[in-house]
Amino acid sequence: MINRVVLVGRLTKDPELKYTPNGIAVATFTLAVNRQFSNPQGEREADFLNIVVWRKAAENVANFLKKGSLAGVDGRIQVRTYEQDGRRQYFTEIVADTVQFLEPKGSSGSGGGNGGGRSNDFYGAPPREPQGSSYGGGNQNQRQNSNQGFTRVDDDPFAGSGQIDISDDDLPF
Amino acid sequence: MINRVVLVGRLTKDPELKYTPNGIAVATFTLAVNRQFSNPQGEREADFLNIVVWRKAAENVANFLKKGSLAGVDGRIQVRTYEQDGRRQYFTEIVADTVQFLEPKGSSGSGGGNGGGRSNDFYGAPPREPQGSSYGGGNQNQRQNSNQGFTRVDDDPFAGSGQIDISDDDLPF
């Protein structure tokens, strides 16, 4: 059924890149999307939305976006459910089909030096592609390539660490 | 900033209509939106999304939609935050600008008999209209017009009851 979301906002932190046990890249980040109107106190609030993106687009996100970057997201809303202290919890996220980098002029100033400059799109999560092992587990993320290597992701790409060993079949793609 | 959501799905229950202390109508319902692909177990899962709609559209929703109705929603995602047992909780909802009734042929079978038949739209939450007292608190909802009268809504239209007395200024419009 139709489930379409389009957002433009700024990353609240650097994106996190992880890999599934099968070597599929997944990036997560939070997008701050300013509200249309200020609240009665005159403050312009924002909604903080959790974004997930898979495969090649995940690696592009990790390479080209960072805290503060302006980005567009085209995807779908999804609610994940989990138990915590015996209570059912809900986690709402946007699964991005496309992430667009929106920093037009050799911006990004300080920091990582992603070069960049052109407005650019990353297309992720192609619907139901063969889930081959084409992602061999090699970490192509340029920014997190120091000591820690990459992180494995299991069922929850937003989780801090994932030790439980599950297969790709449990992943939502 | 751009924040746009379009959904088509079915109501999991009859919508709930409430009124703010100032007499502004607000309806809430949950929309079940089937996922594109079935999970590895071959089941077609759904996402259950919380929808809010204000003013005249809220009353139309209450009058014309019910459990099982197919509906389209055009709106924006919003995250509300609240404390519970000292823990910060997040509640994600879609604030609908438009709700479209999608039951083309004199459907709705049993129950309320809303007659209907035509595909119909309800436009809600016009951005920043004067928040006059045009909604005098009279309950125009035909389906919930029995004994219980209408319910007051305070800061959380999804809450079961709201006793705290807040003004319209605390409402997100």
Next chain:
Amino acid sequence: MINRVVLVGRLTKDPELKYTPNGIAVATFTLAVNRQFSNPQGEREADFLNIVVWRKAAENVANFLKKGSLAGVDGRIQVRTYEQDGRRQYFTEIVADTVQFLEPKGSSGSGGGNGGGRSNDFYGAPPREPQGSSYGGGNQNQRQNSNQGFTRVDDDPFAGSGQIDISDDDLPF
């Protein structure tokens, strides 16, 4: 770049199904989308939008939708340009990723008897899939299976007939 369109409306005629020389299915139809407000003469106008959908979804569209069907479309806008009498002409169409059949209750009454009943989605135009010869040219359209066989489509799926022999490379996918 972000280019997203979501529509709900009714088919003004039965969809047309054609096949490229390489056997790829493409369906076209016009969707009447009623405007939000009536014009000063009190009439509720509609916009008539050209929709294209490829591959399996095209065949589903041809099999399950017909004149008057309520349908949802999720896709992108595209402008094609062509010459006519030495004048440059523009043709705007929506390339659908998904077409959703929105006739909830064993509707469609008279006519083709598509059975159906459930709300259903067709996913078309997967971005950049290998354009294999999986569509062998066999016409699986149940409604147009009489004498005329299928129609070849060349560069313009909306054109009445296409005699010029061009390859898949000229097609927009």
Next chain:
Amino acid sequence: MINRVVLVGRLTKDPELKYTPNGIAVATFTLAVNRQFSNPQGEREADFLNIVVWRKAAENVANFLKKGSLAGVDGRIQVRTYEQDGRRQYFTEIVADTVQFLEPKGSSGSGGGNGGGRSNDFYGAPPREPQGSSYGGGNQNQRQNSNQGFTRVDDDPFAGSGQIDISDDDLPF
């Protein structure tokens, strides 16, 4: 009925600001939206889409956007029809509810010097507001304020000139 479009692209020229006989501002521009994939010749094509925006947002567009600006648009597709040499012609445009200025860092380099810097939204075309004469005809456009004054718009905001005298009632709002 649901009719929603979200675009991100660049202006091909400076926007044009006009005023209706009743003094309502309307801006038009063309947005170049790059396609997702390059064509078989390896070129990245674009779609050129006509955007219209009304009232205050129109004036903001005229003041803050110019040729080459990156902008987001949230609106609806509309088809206008007209006669030319006895032939019916169609003109497809996007009526913007919101235009978002997407040049994050004091960009816009040469030229008008709009200062700016912050990502900014303009909300136009509020649905069915009272069509009063609140726009008194004063031209607030800073960039086109030289000799030519403002231009009147009649039925077609994209037309070069409009001599026919029509009332606001013929305008699509």
Next chain:
DNA sequence: TTTT
């Protein structure tokens, strides 16, 4: 007629 097109933008970076």
Next chain:
DNA sequence: TTTT
């Protein structure tokens, strides 16, 4: 050229 248009749908309910």
